[in-house]
Amino acid sequence: MQSHTSEYICVLLKKVCNEFDIECSKWRSLTTDNANNMKAASNLFLGSGKHISCFAHTIHLVVDDVVKGISSFSHVLDKVKKIVTHFKHSPAAMDMLRKLQADEGTAEGHIKTLVQSVDTRWNSCLDMLISFLSISNKVAIVLINRSTTVKGLPEMLTASELLICQDFCDLLMPFKDATEKISGESYVTVSMVIPLILLLMDKIRKIQLESAEGILTKEALLKEADKRFKFLQNNKILVKSSLLDPRFKKVYLSPLTALEALKDIAYEMSKNKNIEEDLVRPANDNVPQEACSKNEGFLEAHMRSIATLEPLEVTENQEIKLFLSLPFTSWDSDPISKEHIPNAIKAGIGLPYYTR
Incomplete structure (x- = not known):
């Protein structure tokens, strides 16, 4: 081979x-x-x-490397896996779990169950932890009731271990959300990479944690993410894609990065159209500094960012100036629709920066 x-x-x-x-x-x-x-x-x-x-693969490497390096998490995860495996192999235990929920008035279609994880996928482990935490009190009741008649039952998590589980879920959920958003097939994704990186990092920094293990994991995630994401943030293709997206423009770019990208775009337009364009000077814009709240999603954080952005002052060629002066479009809008991008920009540089 x-x-x-x-x-x-x-x-x-x-x-x-x-x-x-x-x-x-x-x-x-x-x-x-x-x-x-x-x-x-x-x-x-x-x-x-x-x-x-690939941004999704980079996210996977960040989380996977950190999770494997936290021994306390592996210990808690193993205990949860044993509990879930027991319920999956015991119809009697699963029936008791369903009955406890039904007795509380939960409708049949809304009764929760436990999710088995796939060892090679961290997001699968996250799904398992979330499902476990949502009904952990009832899982504990079932294990206690069965302990009088069944031997070799898995050990239930302690209160401190449950806190560790909750901290890990809070930390990993934003990474899962970012992965899902960047994995779309029916909308433009390349221009979302840099905005998602900044929104994701802000989200992680803002999370308040209860356990020492959670705090340690948070620091490790931020360090590993900063190391791996910086290459994406400096990628010229991704920078120009974000800049030319009417949803984001300069919001998530530093002034120097935006300046260099605008010069490149103006040069490409000038080269393709065989016309001379004025050089670009820096604009008075800022990278959003306010962090996301714990319950704030990426969309809400993005809307807050553009709402607080100062007006842009630019002296680029007229097509770019017109584009940057237009209002921001909504997150779920199509960035390559005719009404959002002046035809001159499309004609000048084509659509390579709007790929899916």
């Missing part, structure tokens, strides 16, 4: 292009996982500066 070297992967990419009669020059970027051989293959295939690391 051929080794998956960067050279071999590059050969395969060119072979696919030839097979489907695709000109390599039409490729504007290549998105892959974070493996070094894939990054090197992209550089060989398209040249430097055109590779984008």
